[in-house]
Amino acid sequence: MAAEQLQRLQAALEKDYGPLINQLTKALRSKDRATEALHDTYVKLGALPLVGDVRNPLAYLYRMTLNLAHNVRLREARSTTAPQNMINGLHDDVPGPERTALARLDVNKLVSVLDALPAQRRNIFLARWRDDLSHIEIAALLGLHKRTVQKELAKAERFLRASAAMPE
Template sequence: MCLPDTVGVLYSDHHSWLKGWLQRRLGNAEQAADLAHDTFIRLLSSERVPATLKEPRAFLTTVAQHLVSNHWRREKLEKTYLDLLARTPEAYACSPEDRAIVLETLVELDRLLDGLPAAVRRAFLLSQLDGRSHAEVAAALGISIPTVKRHIVKALQRCYFADLSMA
């Protein structure tokens, strides 16, 4: 774990600056405050924060930028999901609780697949979410069926082993 004193000094010296930087990026004071807070929480739980930093603002900016990217990706995913729900006939509508669970699952799946090559993610999603066969995925992506299988296995391993590390 990180030394709390190091994060405490970073917080007292740079929190206001970081919040301002985030507010300029996001255009929203509340989101900026939340992400500034999340930045320092992430540092407290990290094992990779050096005891001294030559460029503390650059370091904080890098950590915060990852959180901003995650925020935007989650926002885009949520908007896409809500747009899809709005087009769903009422007979197939689900409860607000079920919607929240599905959205949480989609966000977690997105987090798990982050970092995989785009072709691997796409093959996995076409297969698992769209229910396409390996041949259909291969045709859609212009790759061979064995490559589709390798991509799907790679994504499944990422999900499986991430689940084991959380246990």
């Protein structure tokens, strides 16, 4: 049964080669791609087991060829490399060792400045800026009045700005 199907498909491919190439050229927008895809289909026919009865061999071949051409395009898109002049113009955002060391120094300085704050003020500041809590949420969490939270937060921010402006 499968051998008969294969013979029917190969016969349809040979008989309707011209019209099939014309249809595929329109669909793939290139006669070269259509020819290459149809050749791939012919090769693939012998390798694939046929499932069920093929009612319309020409439609089957057309769909199979389009699918193979689509797969080839996807494979080429994944493996296509960029031209060297495009690569040379790219900027690498990954920090180098010097930038990493400077960032660590900045973080260490920030931690030491935060440690210089009174405990309650530091907790309020971190709750606001690290944990993104509202003034009301912070007040409820720490058992304070909302206005106290606002004043402590303002003092913490002034202190941090002054510390950031100081030379090292």
